[in-house]
Amino acid sequence: MSTQGQVITCKAAVAWEPNKPLVIEDVEVAPPQAGEVRIKILYTALCHTDAYTWSGKDPEGLFPCVLGHEAAGIVESVGEGVTDVKPGDHVIPCYQAECKDCKFCKSGKTNLCGKVRAATGVGVMMNDRKSRFSIKGKPIYHFMGTSTFSQYTVVHDVSVAKIDPQAPLEKVCLLGCGVPTGLGAVWNTAKVESGSIVSVFGLGTVGLAVAEGAKAAGASRIIGIDIDGKKFERAKDFGVTEFINPKDHDKPIQQVIVDMTDGGVDYSFECIGNVSVMRSALECCHKGWGMSVIVGVAASGQEISTRPFQLVTGRVWKGTAFGGFKSRSQVPWLVDKYMKKEIKVDEYITHNQTLSEINKAFDMMHEGDCLRVVLDMQT
Numbered sequence: 001m002s003t004q005g006q007v008i009t010c011k012a013a014v015a016w017e018p019n020k021p022l023v024i025e026d027v028e029v030a031p032p033q034a035g036e037v038r039i040k041i042l043y044t045a046l047c048h049t050d051a052y053t054w055s056g057k058d059p060e061g062l063f064p065c066v067l068g069h070e071a072a073g074i075v076e077s078v079g080e081g082v083t084d085v086k087p088g089d090h091v092i093p094c095y096q097a098e099c100k101d102c103k104f105c106k107s108g109k110t111n112l113c114g115k116v117r118a119a120t121g122v123g124v125m126m127n128d129r130k131s132r133f134s135i136k137g138k139p140i141y142h143f144m145g146t147s148t149f150s151q152y153t154v155v156h157d158v159s160v161a162k163i164d165p166q167a168p169l170e171k172v173c174l175l176g177c178g179v180p181t182g183l184g185a186v187w188n189t190a191k192v193e194s195g196s197i198v199s200v201f202g203l204g205t206v207g208l209a210v211a212e213g214a215k216a217a218g219a220s221r222i223i224g225i226d227i228d229g230k231k232f233e234r235a236k237d238f239g240v241t242e243f244i245n246p247k248d249h250d251k252p253i254q255q256v257i258v259d260m261t262d263g264g265v266d267y268s269f270e271c272i273g274n275v276s277v278m279r280s281a282l283e284c285c286h287k288g289w290g291m292s293v294i295v296g297v298a299a300s301g302q303e304i305s306t307r308p309f310q311l312v313t314g315r316v317w318k319g320t321a322f323g324g325f326k327s328r329s330q331v332p333w334l335v336d337k338y339m340k341k342e343i344k345v346d347e348y349i350t351h352n353q354t355l356s357e358i359n360k361a362f363d364m365m366h367e368g369d370c371l372r373v374v375l376d377m378q379t
């Protein structure tokens with residue numbers, strides 16, 4: 001029986017307060033309004049950014065809310081005026097929207113579409129500035145315009161990427177955040193050239209995707225840095241050619257790297273969210289041309305610093321959101337690359353869990369051997 005136009009009551013993991021366990025609740029999900037899409041979420045992965053907001057350190061983190069932003073599912077229904085997707089389409093929700101009409105989308109310089117940001121940044125939908133989630137009438141905030149820790153969610157149509165229906169949703173859900181971010185930081189933001197020397201700080205999912213992207217770009221050396229020595233063996237499989245544990249050195253890590261690369265690397269990537277490591281990542285770059293890309297999400301209020309002379313003498317400091325990918329246009333392309341075995345996804349999934357065990361899944365995520373946990377949302 002069709003649920004089109006009906007309120008759907010389903011299970012969702014609700015963050016009632018910062019740092020308190022997520023609670024599996026019966027949540028009402030209202031029908032999509034004009035320009036909106038209701039999606040049945042089949043699989044979602046956990047990302048450290050979910051944990052960051054859950055911690056209460058994110059000023060955009062409004063409670064109670066439904067977190068989650070790295071997922072895949074099937075369109076259940078669409079609101080008035082939605083033409084790019086229809087019920088039954090396989091999709092990946094995109095926290096970075098792509099309207100193709102705004103100043104940002106038309107600039108040709110960024111993927112940071114501004115169409116729905118005013119609403120998604122405060123946990124509501126653009127049409128009426130209200131939430132589509134409620135519990136016994138009490139509104140529950142959206143998160144990042146995706147809220148994928150719910151069996152059904154409502155997103156803006158500019159935040160939905162239609163993908164190959166043959167793609168395994170339990171795998172390609174990862175193409176909603178971490179893996180594209182690492183790949184795109186190399187290919188789009190830095191535009192690493194063949195033969196480059198690259199350093200990547202932090203060998204989690206994002207850092208390993210940077211390594212994979214750098215290898216695909218033809219980097220001659222990919223130096224992985226992590227304070228967990230157990231990360232190196234696995235990192236080799238993603239393209240890391242040398243490993244440094246800062247704990248093994250008395251000198252600042254940037255000096256260690258400058259000494260081993262005849263003056264510094266061509267490109268560095270900070271994939272942790274640690275502002276002092278961000279400084280090291282910049283200062284390990286080569287004078288004259290070295291570029292450092294900040295990928296990690298640091299806590300609100302944290303600031304980066306370096307001597308201005310580092311930039312005066314030619315180093316470039318950049319950042320990236322979702323790897324600079326245009327979401328609706330390029331997530332389908334990434335799914336196709338995965339289907340053609342040109343990029344990895346399976347190798348980043350180290351754990352599987354169920355929605356009902358989401359708190360346990362977050363504990364697993366914080367364990368050193370975990371890259372991505374994928375939740376089966378219908379159990």
Ligand SMILES: NC(=O)c1ccc[n+]([C@@H]2O[C@H](COP(=O)([O-])OP(=O)(O)OC[C@H]3O[C@@H](n4cnc5c(N)ncnc54)[C@H](O)[C@@H]3O)[C@@H](O)[C@H]2O)c1
Nearest residue numbers: 049181202203204205206226227271272273296297321322
């Ligand atoms: N910019 C974006 O669009 C975007 C997208 C996804 C994730 N992120 C952010 O990227 C960061 C990395 O995500 P992840 O899933 O790979 O995280 P992760 O926690 O799995 O990996 C972080 C790695 O850094 C290592 N580490 C911690 N402190 C270190 C230090 N001082 N020096 C060296 N290594 C250190 C850890 O051992 C771990 O291996 C997070 O901050 C996340 O929020 C940003």
Ligand SMILES: CCCCCCO
Nearest residue numbers: 047049177297321322
């Ligand atoms: C919008 C830039 C940060 C997004 C982090 C998603 O994990």
Ligand SMILES: [Zn+2]
Nearest residue numbers: 047049177178
């Ligand atoms: Zn993320």
Ligand SMILES: [Zn+2]
Nearest residue numbers: 099102105113
């Ligand atoms: Zn736009």
